[in-house]
Amino acid sequence: MGNRIAIFAYGVVVYALFLATFVYAVGFVGGFAVSPSLDSVREGGLLEAILVDLGLLTLFAVQHSVMARPAFKRWWTRVVPEAAERSTYVLFSSLALAAMFALWRPLGGVVWTVEAPVGQAVLWALFGTGWALVLVATFLIDHFDLFGLRQVWLHLRGMPYRPRRFVTPGPYRVVRHPLYVGWLLAFWATPTMTSAHLLFAVMTTAYILVAIQLEERDLTAALPEYASYRDRVPMLVPRLRSRVGATAAARAAA
Numbered sequence: 001m002g003n004r005i006a007i008f009a010y011g012v013v014v015y016a017l018f019l020a021t022f023v024y025a026v027g028f029v030g031g032f033a034v035s036p037s038l039d040s041v042r043e044g045g046l047l048e049a050i051l052v053d054l055g056l057l058t059l060f061a062v063q064h065s066v067m068a069r070p071a072f073k074r075w076w077t078r079v080v081p082e083a084a085e086r087s088t089y090v091l092f093s094s095l096a097l098a099a100m101f102a103l104w105r106p107l108g109g110v111v112w113t114v115e116a117p118v119g120q121a122v123l124w125a126l127f128g129t130g131w132a133l134v135l136v137a138t139f140l141i142d143h144f145d146l147f148g149l150r151q152v153w154l155h156l157r158g159m160p161y162r163p164r165r166f167v168t169p170g171p172y173r174v175v176r177h178p179l180y181v182g183w184l185l186a187f188w189a190t191p192t193m194t195s196a197h198l199l200f201a202v203m204t205t206a207y208i209l210v211a212i213q214l215e216e217r218d219l220t221a222a223l224p225e226y227a228s229y230r231d232r233v234p235m236l237v238p239r240l241r242s243r244v245g246a247t248a249a250a251r252a253a254a
Contacts, residue, residue, distance in 0.1 A: 003081075004156045011087040011152030014094070018147055021094040026131055028101055029186060029200075039194045042108030049105035053199060056103055060096040061207045067092060070218055083155035087148030107195040120191040130185025133171070137179035140169045166223050174238045176216075176229070180208050181236055212236075 027033040031040075042049060066072055067089050080088050114120055135143075142164050144150045154161050171178035187201045212235060219226045 004158070007081055007084050008152045008156040010084060011148050014087040014091045015147055015149050017094045018090050021097050024101060025097065026186075028104075029197075030127060030190075031192075034101070036104060036106060038104065038106070038197050038200055039192065040106040042106045042196075044105065046107060049107050049196075050199070052103065052105045053107070053196065054203070056100040057200070057203045057207070060093075060100060061203075061211075063092055063096045064207075065211055065214060068218075069214070070222075081155075083151050083161065084148075086145075086151050090147050104196075107199065109195040111193045111195060111198050113193070114191045123189045123191050126185050126189035130182045130187075130189060133182030133185065134179055135182075137171060137182060140172065141167065166225055166229075168229065168233070173233065176233050176235050177212060180212065183208060184236070 024034060028037050031037045067076070073085060076088075077085050114123060138146050142150065144153075145164055151161055171181075175181055184205060187204050190197060193201075216226070216230060220230070
């Protein structure tokens, strides 16, 4: 029982660390309430700053992708308890982000800026919508399972873990990856695009596109129904044309 309590406590602490990291990330990307932020004033050499930032982004991308692969999980659960595997993944992801926040080197320079109040309001609204969509998307597919709390809770109660069944609620019927859509909105929607922000947005977008391919390969192998879902639903951009066509057809039929 003591081991179960320890694993549960570990999962709770890791989840709290994730929440703190997530809140900090909003300020880091948005450029408020934290220092340094993504868009702070550059100090030191430009080339050195670029190399450091690319290294931090690469560290997060490699950690996030490698530890998510089924083959790594099978090996990793020989080292950590299976009930704590997801929490450990969340821990390493949070630490990789914390390292980025602490070591990030602003680049200076403004690529573009939107000065019109209406334009700024729209972009900040999209920024907030992106972060909100990230959270909503996780809760729709079981937030607590995604971040390891369900696993450690079931282990504490002595119950076997069973993966959630495949579902496509809400925005998952419109695009296959609404969570990634949220990240893209949060990273790109800004009234002032600095050089560092652009580097961050471009690299994270590239990572997301690669991560989707890896993730969908694993999902197709694990879930027989995912292949048909992938054929029906677009990846990131809704099929507006088909919806318009369907609406027009319905009106014609009426």
